[in-house]
Amino acid sequence: MTTPDSSPVCVIGLGQIGGSVVKAAAAAGREAFGYVRSARALEAVRAEGFAVFDELESALEQAERRGAIIVAAVPMRATGGVFAQIAAFGGSCLVTDVGSVKASILAAAQEHGLAGRFVGGHPMAGTANSGWEAADPALFQGAAWVVSVDETVSSAGFARVARLALDLGAAVVPALAAEHDRAVARISHLPHLLAAALANTGAAGGELALGLAAGSFRDGTRVAGSDPELAEAMCANNTSAVVEALDEALDWLTEARTELALTGQAGPIVRAGHTARAAYDRLAAARPAISRIDLGEADWRERLAEAGRSGAVLRSWPL
Amino acid sequence: MTTPDSSPVCVIGLGQIGGSVVKAAAAAGREAFGYVRSARALEAVRAEGFAVFDELESALEQAERRGAIIVAAVPMRATGGVFAQIAAFGGSCLVTDVGSVKASILAAAQEHGLAGRFVGGHPMAGTANSGWEAADPALFQGAAWVVSVDETVSSAGFARVARLALDLGAAVVPALAAEHDRAVARISHLPHLLAAALANTGAAGGELALGLAAGSFRDGTRVAGSDPELAEAMCANNTSAVVEALDEALDWLTEARTELALTGQAGPIVRAGHTARAAYDRLAAARPAISRIDLGEADWRERLAEAGRSGAVLRSWPL
Numbered sequence: 314m315t316t317p318d319s320s321p322v323c324v325i326g327l328g329q330i331g332g333s334v335v336k337a338a339a340a341a342g343r344e345a346f347g348y349v350r351s352a353r354a355l356e357a358v359r360a361e362g363f364a365v366f367d368e369l370e371s372a373l374e375q376a377e378r379r380g381a382i383i384v385a386a387v388p389m390r391a392t393g394g395v396f397a398q399i400a401a402f403g404g405s406c407l408v409t410d411v412g413s414v415k416a417s418i419l420a421a422a423q424e425h426g427l428a429g430r431f432v433g434g435h436p437m438a439g440t441a442n443s444g445w446e447a448a449d450p451a452l453f454q455g456a457a458w459v460v461s462v463d464e465t466v467s468s469a470g471f472a473r474v475a476r477l478a479l480d481l482g483a484a485v486v487p488a489l490a491a492e493h494d495r496a497v498a499r500i501s502h503l504p505h506l507l508a509a510a511l512a513n514t515g516a517a518g519g520e521l522a523l524g525l526a527a528g529s530f531r532d533g534t535r536v537a538g539s540d541p542e543l544a545e546a547m548c549a550n551n552t553s554a555v556v557e558a559l560d561e562a563l564d565w566l567t568e569a570r571t572e573l574a575l576t577g578q579a580g581p582i583v584r585a586g587h588t589a590r591a592a593y594d595r596l597a598a599a600r601p602a603i604s605r606i607d608l609g610e611a612d613w614r615e616r617l618a619e620a621g622r623s624g625a626v627l628r629s630w631p632l
Numbered sequence: 633m634t635t636p637d638s639s640p641v642c643v644i645g646l647g648q649i650g651g652s653v654v655k656a657a658a659a660a661g662r663e664a665f666g667y668v669r670s671a672r673a674l675e676a677v678r679a680e681g682f683a684v685f686d687e688l689e690s691a692l693e694q695a696e697r698r699g700a701i702i703v704a705a706v707p708m709r710a711t712g713g714v715f716a717q718i719a720a721f722g723g724s725c726l727v728t729d730v731g732s733v734k735a736s737i738l739a740a741a742q743e744h745g746l747a748g749r750f751v752g753g754h755p756m757a758g759t760a761n762s763g764w765e766a767a768d769p770a771l772f773q774g775a776a777w778v779v780s781v782d783e784t785v786s787s788a789g790f791a792r793v794a795r796l797a798l799d800l801g802a803a804v805v806p807a808l809a810a811e812h813d814r815a816v817a818r819i820s821h822l823p824h825l826l827a828a829a830l831a832n833t834g835a836a837g838g839e840l841a842l843g844l845a846a847g848s849f850r851d852g853t854r855v856a857g858s859d860p861e862l863a864e865a866m867c868a869n870n871t872s873a874v875v876e877a878l879d880e881a882l883d884w885l886t887e888a889r890t891e892l893a894l895t896g897q898a899g900p901i902v903r904a905g906h907t908a909r910a911a912y913d914r915l916a917a918a919r920p921a922i923s924r925i926d927l928g929e930a931d932w933r934e935r936l937a938e939a940g941r942s943g944a945v946l947r948s949w950p951l
Contacts, residue, residue, distance in 0.1 A: 437846040496841035500834045504848035509905025510884040516908035520943030522815040527756040529823035532851040537909040548898035565829040579867035586828025589835035590856040624839030
């Protein structure tokens with residue numbers, strides 16, 4: 314295996330996530346530069362002293378010269394287009410991304426002939442705000458950052474992207490793209506649909522209801538306040554997994570509705586939910602650490618995927 | 633109408649809400665004392681220097697001597713029993729409560745012959761913690777506190793309970809018990825069911841899913857971490873309104889499920905949810921103030937109820 318490096322980072326797209334990658338990479342002592350399309354964002358990024366190109370090709374040229382890792386951080390609908398441009402440019406840089414769905418992006422990388430130098434990534438971070446203005450060098454501190462261990466991923470590529478995520482303050486969760494997508498449907502995409510349903514049902518109660526809303530409504534609807542395009546893109550790019558998760562949630566709620574109407578009791582769903590939330594709290598409080606996996610062994614991908622399934626994270630390098 | 637007073641407060645039950653009433657009332661310069669059943673809680677309350685009785689009858693005797701407002705702050709299942717003891721004692725003190733459902737508690741007050749001196753109340757405050765240890769004199773600062781304007785409520789009783797809520801730092805929302813119950817089903821009871829469904833569906837994804845869970849899951853499941861008995865009691869005491877709210881949420885989610893499976897799009901629910909959350913944010917940022925309602929006029933209850941329906945709050949006395 315190749316030793317992980319501290320190579321420069323070329324970030325394509327400088328919204329909240331891409332901007333935070335640039336800032337966090339610079340803070341970690343890496344050379345970081347980027348490309349952003351909007352003239353207004355370009356000016357804002359330059360005003361803060363970061364190196365940014367106004368043409369994608371210039372950024373890719375610089376990446377090639379510097380042996381950078383290219384981080385595609387554009388909205389998911391634009392990722393295929395960025396991959397096409399990277400492929401047309403024809404360089405050799407390692408490419409990763411930060412999209413919230415991994416199988417469709419891996420497919421796009423394969424479609425554009427980039428699979429051999431692509432390693433999918435997904436930092437589980439972000440707030441309801443967006444744009445360079447919302448970029449924060451500390452955004453990834455303590456966050457989980459999924460790094461793909463699909464069969465197209467080389468051990469050297471995995472090592473470099475994992476090391477980047479660690480440098481930015483995150484803990485690495487190795488996962489297969491398809492498993493990632495089923496998992497995030499449950500814990501990241503479904504919350505948007507439930508938050509929307511709650512917000513809609515609350516607002517239908519008029520000002521009296523909204524005026525009495527306190528912590529449980531505020532927290533339960535928080536993600537409904539984020540950019541609707543993000544939630545729509547998550548669902549559009551991960552449809553079957555989101556439908557599966559939504560069906561499970563609907564089963565719980567439909568059963569609760571039946572029991573409530575018949576007996577006036579909501580015990581089963583409430584008690585199971587309490588246990589489930591406690592399981593989340595326990596795991597969040599003490600995540601096992603991944604160690605002693607040799608990327609030179611033939612089964613390194615499966616061993617890392619299995620560690621990710623068990624809730625373990627990679628916190629430092631070397632493994 | 634009677635002038636609102638600063639009468640002493642006798643709190644029955646010193647959990648998080650009752651304890652916070654005692655602490656906040658004392659901080660506001662009112663005489664405050666209470667009754668709590670458990671010997672351990674009794675000791676903890678005394679250790680902090682608050683006056684507390686170990687027999688309910690002694691507390692009621694003191695309330696009668698001091699002309700106190702009695703605040704029933706026991707779990708909802710125990711409220712009927714407390715009303716029975718207050719009725720058996722036979723005093724004349726004004727009685728209020730802090731329960732999260734108002735129609736069934738009003739019915740219990742009527743059943744025990746207390747309706748003429750009972751004014752239902754509900755502070756929209758509380759955290760996932762419970763017990764005297766979680767009591768906080770600042771718990772009600774800025775919170776909405778519903779005060780009943782049902783036809784059994786006298787203008788003098790309303791004025792005294794509203795003034796108490798204001799003294800504790802809350803803003804008063806006048807409402808009819810049945811309207812309150814339908815409103816809180818949407819914004820306070822439904823969130824518990826959705827949070828439980830989300831927690832259950834997330835946990836079914838195993839450690840990989842729970843390990844990737846970030847802000848949207850954490851916020852969306854927060855209330856699943858609170859005492860299950862509270863959510864169960866809310867549902868059990870407000871069944872028809874909760875079923876109605878749950879049915880509306882199920883309609884939204886079922887429609888989204890159909891559209892998602894057919895078209896891969898979740899636009900309608902997500903965009904409506906964004907608009908609904910924005911409406912909540914707007915109201916929370918700038919709530920109209922109730923003023924110039926004369927409690928001496930015949931239609932004072934209806935005028936206050938109408939103001940509450942419009943999202944207005946009472947922030948200071950006199951009206």
